[in-house]
Amino acid sequence: MGWTLQQPRSRHLLLLFMTFALCVTVVFISKSGTEISTSMMTQKSPQVNSPNDSRDLYEHSTVAYKMAEMEMRVDQLTRLYELKDNDVQDLIKRFSSVLKSIVKSLNVSVTDEIESLIATYNKSIETIRSPMANFDVFTFLPHLRSHKNYLRPLILHSGNRNAVSIVFGVPTVRRQQTYLIQTLINLVSNMNQTEQKDSLIVVMIGETDQxxxxxxxxxxxxxxxxxxxxxxxxxxxPSPEYYPDFSKLRLTLGDSEDRVRWRSKQxxxxxxxxxxxxxKGSFYVQLEDDVVAKPQFHSIMKKTALQKIANGQQWFILDFCRLGFIGKMMRCSDLPWLIQFIVMFYNDKPGDWLLDGMIGTKACNLEKDDRDCRKRKNEIWxxxxxxxxxxxxxxSSLNGKIQLLKDSLFKKKINVKRINKIRSK
Known part of the structure; x- marks a missing residue:
């Protein structure tokens, strides 16, 4: 959709195959070890507790945790490989066009070999070209269609870090009172060295003033x-040309033109x-530029996610803050669905409302009542x-808007049923 890797496609395929083979091996070892452990336990008297039982349980739990982490890596590699396919298609098209131009500029007769080569590449293009209309981000942001480079970021600073466990996204804009530096210092200071090496914090400056x-x-x-x-x-x-003409937005939700422009740009x-x-990672966490975090938040979030994956629990969002779009964790492989959903309705509702709407679309049965809908949403959110x-x-970054909301769950722990009741209001 915008940015792709520069490594050869074959390298991705080889890496994906090696990772998959490793996963199969670990599964086999894990399964074998579990069966042996179960067999040994059934031979013991129910009245006797073996000192090795707790160790076996710990080892099984560790294997399950590692398996969950490996699953996330495979999921990430698969997604990257799929993205790379789009590059291959574009490369084939460009190569065929360049080849024809070279032949034409040389003003020579086309040999059978060149004709065969061009025909082969054109056939490849036809093979991978979808017979149906292709709907993507350009369908909903048509001003980008003729200038795909507008989707390329201005990289102001980067250490080229990839393959981390968690990527933290921090969008920021110009505002009357800034909290960005305070937020970043807090995030970094609340991670130990191991957590820092396994993280990437991406600050996106949503302005065009260079x-x-x-x-x-x-x-x-x-x-x-x-x-x-x-x-x-x-x-x-972003490139200055990334944004559409905000003066042409539809007025929605009865909001003023300024408010519609503000939330659409957001x-x-x-x-x-x-x-x-x-x-760039296995998990993505959406933050804001005016937050503080608890110590070792990275480890807590990663452990929570991997434990739920190891337990086979299907989830789309792990929510570590009940306010707006703060602290929402998703698999990076799930982001394309949310990205596309927001692009389609960016002019209609705020981002956190769109997130809730997407979860409702995924979970709710319209033939049942709101209670059933809340229950199903809570299973994946x-x-x-x-x-x-x-x-x-x-x-707020919207001039004149005062934002005094605080998360009362930040300091104290309350019953999960109480949390779900709060969120459903």
Whole structure:
């Protein structure tokens, strides 16, 4: 949809195959070990507790945890391989066109070999070209269709870090009172060295003023030099042409023109940030530029996600903060669905409402009542307690809007039923 890897396709395929083979081996070992352990336990008297039982249980739990992590890696590699297919198609088309141009410029007769080569590439194009209409991000942002480079980020700073467990997305814009540096310092200081090496924080500056973008970038690098130099921080910005003509937006929800423009741009900022982050890790966490976190939030989030995967629980969102779009964790492989959903309705509703609408679409049966809908949504939108993030800003990026909301679950732990009741209101 915008950014792709530069490695050969065969290398991705080989890596995917090797990872899959490793997973099969681990599954076989795990299954064999479990069967042996079960067999030994059935031979013991029910009244006797073997000192090895707890160790066997721990080892089985560790294997399940590692298997869940391996599953996420395979899922990520599969997605990257699928994205690479699009590059191959474009490459074939461009190569065929260049080949024809070269032959024409040389003003020579086309040999049978060249004709055969061109025919082979054209046949490849026809094979992979869909016979049906292809709907993508350009369908809903048509101004980008003739300038696909507008989807390429301005990479202001990057350590080229990939394949981390968690990518944290932090969108930021110019506002009267900024909390960005405070937020970044808090996030970094609440991770130990191991967590920092397994993370990537991506700051997306949603502005087109080049001087302001440069100013923010230099401030981040000067205030957090270790994080910037280690590869923990990436800083990006969109091309100025990425945004559509906001004066042509439809007025929706009875909101003013300024509010519609503000939330529509915010949605497109989310989309741009997610597209950049999607291929860089196993999990993606949406944050804001005015939050604080609890110590070791990275380890808690990763452990929670992998345990649920190991237990076979199907989830789409793990929610570590009940406010807006803060602390929402998703698999990176699931991001394309959310990206496309937001792109389709970016002019209609705020991003957190669209997220709720997508979950409702996935989970709810319209033939049943709201109670059943809430139950099904809670199965795939899982709330974690106590919250790991707190909103600290008071001035919204929308001029004149005061944001005083706080997450009461940040300091105390309450019953899960109470949490679900709060979220369903």
């Amino acid at each position: 001087e302001y973008i440069k100013q923010v970038t230099e401030e981040i690098k000067s205030r957090l030099p270790e994080a910037a130099n280690s590869g923990l921080l990436d800083i990006i910005a 949605n497109l900022d989310f989309v741009f940030l997610m597209m950049y982050c999607q291929p 899982v709330m974690y307690s106590p919250s790991l993030f707190q909103h600290i800003g008071t001035r």
